[in-house]
Amino acid sequence: MVSSDGSTSQAQQAETRLVTSGRDTKAQKGFVNPPVVHGSTVLYPTAEDLHAHRGEFQYGRHGTPTTRALQETLMALEGPQCAGVGLAPSGLAAISTTLLAVLKAGDHLLVCDNAYRPTRNFCNGLLKRYGVETTYFDPLIGAGIDALFKPNTRAVLVEAPGSQSFEMTDIPAIAAVAHARGALVIDDNTWATPLFHRSLDQGVDISMQAATKYVGGHSDIMFGTISANAEAWPVIAENIRLLGVCAGPDDVFLALRGLRTLSVRLHQHYRSGLDMARWLAGRPEVQRVLHPALESDPGHPIWKRDFTGASGLFSIVLKPAPQQAVDALLDTVKLFGMGYSWGGFESLIIPFDCSAYRTATKWAPGGPTLRLHIGLESTADLKADLERGFAAFNAAA
Ligand SMILES: *Cc1c(COP(=O)(O)O)cnc(C)c1O
DSSP states (O other): OOOTTSOOOTTSOHHHHHHHTTOOTTTTTTOSSOOOOOOSBOOOSSHHHHHTTOSSOOBGGGOOHHHHHHHHHHHHHHOTTOOEEEEESSHHHHHHHHHHHHOOTTOEEEEETTSOHHHHHHIIIIIHHTTOEEEEEOTTOGGGGGGGOOTTEEEEEEOSSOTTTOOOOOHHHHHHHHHHTTOEEEEEOTTTHHHHOOGGGGTOSEEEEETTTTTTOSSOOOOEEEEEOTTTHHHHHHHHHHHTOOOOHHHHHHHHHHHHTHHHHHHHHHHHHHHHHHHHHTOTTEEEEEOTTSTTSTTHHHHHHHOSOOOSEEEEEEOSOOHHHHHHHHHHOSSSBOOSOOOSSSOEEEEOOGGGTOSSSOOOOSSOEEEEEOOSSOHHHHHHHHHHHHHHHHHHO
């Protein structure tokens, strides 16, 4: 994992590791970045090498100099617990690959009720068809999750905070119970990234990211990553091979390029997001702001204990208002685009309704809910934009 620059060390700060890891100046003939290797076939120089499968690379699907640079950088970011990183063509593919790798027919899976909806669809659809039973649990359950374990419970999937409702889950407490029960802990760490939440240091065995979001950072790739500790990595690595999961070379390169600036971008999303959250909390149209880095948020103590920062994604609950007032706000704002996904440089706004899919907990926020992604624009401009939106909201209410 040490680059030929000799510069990668776990003792260094994450900011430094993001910049220095996965760089092999000599192999890159002096260039700072690795080439985008488009490749399937790798040629062996002799029959002996061929028979022994000898060589740094064997086949495009199993890795290239570009994927290796990305994997080394992600490993350096995750920290010393990370035994390997798998790459997938989307965040959802990282999740489905992980679940297929870990589970078998007859197993039981525990999933937090605020998990990303397509994760639930995968559990309720394909996993169910393959004989895996899923039970959803209250994200605030903590050590109480013990009561939900069955003799065949193989894994627990957590996501903190939930990417619409932003409850904070006590991951270390859940991990302690899961490990005592012989189950693996899987975390969707997309919101905080390993920069702000070192899940593998907190009892998580497999930490996944939709790198489509902050790792890519520019709304121009679909990408997923699977980081695993020494216990879980062999089964992840084996099943990535069995399933034939791999990512395209241009997206691999863009994910690596995104990682180099992840720290500076994420710190700005954190600052701007919190600034906007505090401003929104003071607006008369807003009933509640769902952002764990706000001192008033019920999840704040857990966030403060387990996370070192927050990203730019949070939600608000508006005062009760008709749909047309919410739509007037959405149609008035110009800097906030209406669209799914997040983690890019641009601000987004989207209405959501968790009650449409939740099963273990009741979602009754008491007003219309909007999710905001705070991008890298000036927050003064974003506030002015939302002020115009609120004026249209009030006029239509
Ligand atoms: C977007 C997202 C995913 C899925 O990522 P894709 O790259 O869109 O497949 C998974 N989990 C969370 C929390 C997400 O926000």
